[in-house]
Amino acid sequence: MPIARFNLKRQAAFCYNRRMDTSPGVSPFTKIVVLGMFLSAAAGCARFPEGQTVKVVKELSIEIVFNGSINDDFFYFMPIDIEGGGTGPTPLFPGGTPGQPWVTGSATHYVQFHQGQYTLHRILSLDPFQFQPIGAPISSTPPQDGTLSFTIDLDDLGITADSIDINFIAVDFPFEQTRVLDALGPAGTQILNVDVTIDRTITNTDLGDLEIPDDLLDENGNREPTSDRTRPLDIVDWSVTVDI
Numbered sequence: 001m002p003i004a005r006f007n008l009k010r011q012a013a014f015c016y017n018r019r020m021d022t023s024p025g026v027s028p029f030t031k032i033v034v035l036g037m038f039l040s041a042a043a044g045c046a047r048f049p050e051g052q053t054v055k056v057v058k059e060l061s062i063e064i065v066f067n068g069s070i071n072d073d074f075f076y077f078m079p080i081d082i083e084g085g086g087t088g089p090t091p092l093f094p095g096g097t098p099g100q101p102w103v104t105g106s107a108t109h110y111v112q113f114h115q116g117q118y119t120l121h122r123i124l125s126l127d128p129f130q131f132q133p134i135g136a137p138i139s140s141t142p143p144q145d146g147t148l149s150f151t152i153d154l155d156d157l158g159i160t161a162d163s164i165d166i167n168f169i170a171v172d173f174p175f176e177q178t179r180v181l182d183a184l185g186p187a188g189t190q191i192l193n194v195d196v197t198i199d200r201t202i203t204n205t206d207l208g209d210l211e212i213p214d215d216l217l218d219e220n221g222n223r224e225p226t227s228d229r230t231r232p233l234d235i236v237d238w239s240v241t242v243d244i
């Protein structure tokens with residue numbers, strides 16, 4: 001049977017709040033919570049008119065704008081935790097320790113853009129860092145004017161929870177002792193908690209310009225002045241759209 005897509009549109013409500021994590025040794029941590037009023041009812045396959053079998057696609061579309069043209073040699077990660085509401089993905093600051101990966105906290109999957117390709121990965125272990133390629137976004141756009149844009153099917157991640165946690169981490173050398181990176185918020189530790197049971201678009205502006213220009217960080221989490229080389233790592237705008 002041919003595969004087609006359809007979307008179930010719902011009305012949605014939206015709010016967010018923030019909480020501070022005061023754990024010792026952890027940078028101030030803010031979580032953005034996106035809440036909805038209506039639960040999803042559809043998943044898997046359903047019967048379409050004339051008995052046609054159709055695949056229900058739960059789309060998560062992300063657009064990220066950087067402060068310079070994308071550098072194919074850098075690494076652009078969009079880590080996701082499919083069990084939203086936990087620690088969420090945050091950048092790892094190796095502090096001079098060699099061989100450390102680029103993400104810590106909690107993360108189960110990530111989309112990567114590198115050398116002109118978007119790929120989708122499952123994280124098998126954060127420590128030691130082990131991952132497995134599982135495919136690619138269902139659609140994507142080549143970088144244009146410093147913008148990355150792609151759509152994934154949430155069902156490809158095996159999502160069962162009502163929300164997911166997301167961060168964006170752009171880093172020049174993700175496994176080197178020294179590195180320059182940017183992630184959401186001034187310390188890279190602000191995480192989007194996105195309700196995946198409702199249709200909604202969330203933008204940087206909606207959240208009070210959560211991400212700003214010229215807030216690059218080094219391997220110790222200290223502010224790194226923006227240069228022409230590192231400008232393509234500096235996140236300046238983003239949007240996340242859930243379409244189920």
Ligand SMILES: [Ca+2]
Nearest residue numbers: 183184185215
């Ligand atoms: Ca930032």
Ligand SMILES: [Ca+2]
Nearest residue numbers: 212213234235
């Ligand atoms: Ca930035």
